Amino acid sequence: RKEVEQDPGPFNVPEGATVAFNCTYSNSASQSFFWYRQDCRKEPKLLMSVYSSGNEDGRFTAQLNRASQYISLLIRDSKLSDSATYLCAVNSKNSGYSTLTFGKGTMLLVSP
Amino acid sequence: NAGVTQTPKFQVLKTGQSMTLQCAQDMNHEYMSWYRQDPGMGLRLIHYSVGAGITDQGEVPNGYNVSRSTTEDFPLRLLSAAPSQTSVYFCASSQGTAPGANVLTFGAGSRLTVL
Numbered sequence: 001r002k003e004v005e006q007d008p009g010p011f012n013v014p015e016g017a018t019v020a021f022n023c024t025y026s027n028s029a030s031q032s033f034f035w036y037r038q039d040c041r042k043e044p045k046l047l048m049s050v051y052s053s054g055n056e057d058g059r060f061t062a063q064l065n066r067a068s069q070y071i072s073l074l075i076r077d078s079k080l081s082d083s084a085t086y087l088c089a090v091n092s093k094n095s096g097y098s099t100l101t102f103g104k105g106t107m108l109l110v111s112p
Numbered sequence: 113n114a115g116v117t118q119t120p121k122f123q124v125l126k127t128g129q130s131m132t133l134q135c136a137q138d139m140n141h142e143y144m145s146w147y148r149q150d151p152g153m154g155l156r157l158i159h160y161s162v163g164a165g166i167t168d169q170g171e172v173p174n175g176y177n178v179s180r181s182t183t184e185d186f187p188l189r190l191l192s193a194a195p196s197q198t199s200v201y202f203c204a205s206s207q208g209t210a211p212g213a214n215v216l217t218f219g220a221g222s223r224l225t226v227l
Contacts, residue, residue: 032211043202043218044155087155091214097162098209099145099170100216104154 003027004090006103013110017078021106023088024070032091032098033064033071037084038105044087047073078110114138118203118219125193125226133188133222135203143206143214144186148172148199149221155202161186162209193226200224 005024013019025033033050048055050062050071061074071088085105091098119134137144145160147170157170161180175197177189186205190197201222207213 032214034215043220044216045218046215049215089216091209091211097160097168098214099157099160100214101157102147102155104152 003092003101004088004103006086006088006106008104008106010107010109013078013108015078015080015110015112017110018074018076019078019108020075021073021086021088021108022070023072023090023103024068025088025090025101026069027090027092028066028069030090030092032089032100033062034089034100035060035062035071035073036087036089036102038087039084044102047086075108078108080110080112083108083110116203116205116217116219118201118222120222121220122223123225125190125224127194127226129193131190131193133190133201133203133224135186135188135219136184137186137203137205137217138184139205139207139217140183141205141217142183142208144180145170145204145216146176146178146186146188147202147204148197149202150199158188158201190224193224195226198224198226 035047036044037047038044054063087105088103089100146158147155159178161167203219204216
């Protein structure tokens with residue numbers, strides 16, 4: 001099982017739709033979880049951190065399920081501007097230090 | 113604040129040439145790292161540093177060297193470029209590695225083509 005796995009998509013949805021992405025991770029000791037957004041030919045930018053209790057930021061909701069080792073991102077009322085690739089990131093130990101491992105990303109295309 | 117600054121943005125090399133990708137951050141971050149991003153492969157960690165004078169290898173370190181002589185700078189050196197190193201390179205930094213301090217800020221990326 002790869003360290004961090006995502007469905008590559010693309011997810012094609014109409015404006016206004018609700019869409020959800022999952023990301024599974026293999027290291028049960030991981031403590032930090034993030035969703036990043038990456039626009040075409042740009043750098044990844046932090047969308048939100050994921051907390052144990054779940055957290056919400058406007059139309060975006062992130063959840064963590066430690067028992068099943070996955071995190072999720074829910075986007076409500078999709079906008080055209082939400083079209084991007086969404087990367088999940090999970091920390092793991094690397095030679096004694098914690099580093100972030102990224103999934104390959106899930107592409108979202110929102111159409112009019 | 114400029115954040116994380118990478119230079120050059122674009123570079124074309126011939127096989128066997130050497131070059132250095134520069135990365136500088138002005139946020140006083142202790143942790144800095146280099147990732148490469150290839151189609152279908154996602155972001156893969158090359159090297160990282162937890163502070164000045166301390167560096168370590170990531171998932172794909174072969175063919176790359178790094179050093180960290182100051183907190184601000186973390187250059188990535190390609191010793192003898194190969195076509196397999198054609199990629200987009202991202203430098204990223206964070207306050208530290210502990211939960212809560214490990215949110216990465218990325219530079220704009222450097223696109224490297226090796227012919």
